[in-house]
Amino acid sequence: MKKEKKIEVCFTPAVFDCFTHPDAVVIVVDVLRATSAICTAFMNGAANIIPLETIEEARDYKSRGFLVAAERDGFVLDFADFGNSPFNFTKERVAGKTIVYSTTNGTQAIKMASECYQVAVGAYLNLSAVSDWAINQNRDVIILCAGWKNRFSLEDSLLAGAITEKILEHSNFYTICDSAIAAKDLWSVAKPDLISYIDKAAQRSRLRLNGLDDVIDYCHSIDITNIIPVYSDKVLIGITESVSAC
Amino acid sequence: MKKEKKIEVCFTPAVFDCFTHPDAVVIVVDVLRATSAICTAFMNGAANIIPLETIEEARDYKSRGFLVAAERDGFVLDFADFGNSPFNFTKERVAGKTIVYSTTNGTQAIKMASECYQVAVGAYLNLSAVSDWAINQNRDVIILCAGWKNRFSLEDSLLAGAITEKILEHSNFYTICDSAIAAKDLWSVAKPDLISYIDKAAQRSRLRLNGLDDVIDYCHSIDITNIIPVYSDKVLIGITESVSAC
Numbered sequence: 001m002k003k004e005k006k007i008e009v010c011f012t013p014a015v016f017d018c019f020t021h022p023d024a025v026v027i028v029v030d031v032l033r034a035t036s037a038i039c040t041a042f043m044n045g046a047a048n049i050i051p052l053e054t055i056e057e058a059r060d061y062k063s064r065g066f067l068v069a070a071e072r073d074g075f076v077l078d079f080a081d082f083g084n085s086p087f088n089f090t091k092e093r094v095a096g097k098t099i100v101y102s103t104t105n106g107t108q109a110i111k112m113a114s115e116c117y118q119v120a121v122g123a124y125l126n127l128s129a130v131s132d133w134a135i136n137q138n139r140d141v142i143i144l145c146a147g148w149k150n151r152f153s154l155e156d157s158l159l160a161g162a163i164t165e166k167i168l169e170h171s172n173f174y175t176i177c178d179s180a181i182a183a184k185d186l187w188s189v190a191k192p193d194l195i196s197y198i199d200k201a202a203q204r205s206r207l208r209l210n211g212l213d214d215v216i217d218y219c220h221s222i223d224i225t226n227i228i229p230v231y232s233d234k235v236l237i238g239i240t241e242s243v244s245a246c
Numbered sequence: 247m248k249k250e251k252k253i254e255v256c257f258t259p260a261v262f263d264c265f266t267h268p269d270a271v272v273i274v275v276d277v278l279r280a281t282s283a284i285c286t287a288f289m290n291g292a293a294n295i296i297p298l299e300t301i302e303e304a305r306d307y308k309s310r311g312f313l314v315a316a317e318r319d320g321f322v323l324d325f326a327d328f329g330n331s332p333f334n335f336t337k338e339r340v341a342g343k344t345i346v347y348s349t350t351n352g353t354q355a356i357k358m359a360s361e362c363y364q365v366a367v368g369a370y371l372n373l374s375a376v377s378d379w380a381i382n383q384n385r386d387v388i389i390l391c392a393g394w395k396n397r398f399s400l401e402d403s404l405l406a407g408a409i410t411e412k413i414l415e416h417s418n419f420y421t422i423c424d425s426a427i428a429a430k431d432l433w434s435v436a437k438p439d440l441i442s443y444i445d446k447a448a449q450r451s452r453l454r455l456n457g458l459d460d461v462i463d464y465c466h467s468i469d470i471t472n473i474i475p476v477y478s479d480k481v482l483i484g485i486t487e488s489v490s491a492c
Contacts, residue, residue, distance in 0.1 A: 012261060018397050178398050
């Protein structure tokens with residue numbers, strides 16, 4: 001069977017212009033911590049999430065009575081209800097609620113990707129589910145790493161490699177994208193001992209410096225949910241795929 | 247001894263703004279084929295090379311009687327004397343000459359890097375020499391991968407990893423840069439059989455498609471020269487370091 005759909009990895013939003021096309025589906029990844037937090041919110045029953053790019057928009061929503069999660073550089077913004085740690089998105093806080101969400105890198109990446117056909121949110125937490133979802137779309141796939149302020153990020157690129165590996169196991173997908181090949185090979189190096197490997201990452205050090213590194217183990221837990229957050233009409237909703245892709 | 251100087255890898259010129267600072271030295275790499283060709287030109291006795299960003303500038307130099315090497319997307323421009331293959335830069339053509347040079351990615355990267363303290367040209371051909379040169383500068387080092395039209399390129403990133411590995415062997419250098427760590431780990435995967443590994447790269451396929459892949463083996467030959475092309479006063483000159491860095 002001819003492989004018809006390609007998979008590509010974009011290491012930073014700064015070069016997304018080189019990848020974007022209107023027929024592709026995009027998986028946005030920001031492991032530490034936005035996309036892990038979004039998955040957690042839906043696991044705990046959030047109704048939907050409104051991702052916003054700017055602090056001003058988030059402040060405006062807050063003044064209109066919304067529950068707001070907002071951070072920059074790892075720190076909760078003063079007007080927000082809470083920040084970017086997945087542990088903030090508890091059942092008590094989020095079940096049945098609409099959450100407004102703005103972060104340093106992740107939410108901007110989601111908005112940027114929304115010019116494509118469909119956008120989903122990927123994390124280790126939903127690795128298999130989001131990979132199966134992408135396979136089932138039967139379209140070209142772009143994995144967009146949120147990175148750190150337009151820089152390459154190790155933890156996002158490794159997850160991109162893990163998703164690439166899963167999707168390439170499906171017979172209809174191929175890649176000729178250097179960054180997809182690199183991500184997949186880096187994932188092969190890291191996966192035997194992911195937590196030790198990720199200890200090298202800059203964001204790991206940033207979180208440790210700020211006392212925010214309690215989430216590392218949790219954010220690298222694989223397949224603890226089958227929920228796929230997808231972006232539609234400017235909000236994220238949580239869906240599940242009932243049929244396996246393989 | 248405290249490690250005082252850092253090394254970083256910039257995977258694409260599109261994000262060089264995140265890395266550049268005036269006190270750093272930059273090693274520009276464009277393995278297939280610009281920086282390999284530049285090293286070859288100096289190995290064959292070129293007096294100096296004027297790297298240019300635009301086709302118009304190259305055409306203007308040609309009209310003033312200069313020897314011009316110029317290509318876009320792997321093809322020789324119609325007004326140029328020859329293109330981007332290292333095999334074009336023969337002794338007969340270049341010995342004692344000034345060469346004007348403009349390519350798709352590499353020469354732009356050199357010009358961009360020139361806002362930093364010092365710029366050198368790196369290739370597999372001068373891997374140890376350019377690494378020792380950077381160590382001897384005793385400044386922060388940025389390795390700038392020319393990439394392919396702002397995309398990540400496997401062959402450039404692998405060389406960046408090889409240079410990173412060499413420089414980190416020196417006790418005064420450290421890295422906390424995710425892309426430097428990734429490049430070094432990719433190099434570890436690739437180096438046992440570099441030519442087979444590079445067969446996966448997109449630029450390898452582009453060159454093969456265009457019948458230009460005769461240079462692959464040559465461009466991945468390690469340490470066949472100790473010449474370091476450095477950029478000074480808008481021209482590249484070839485220098486050698488007489489004292490080993492280690």
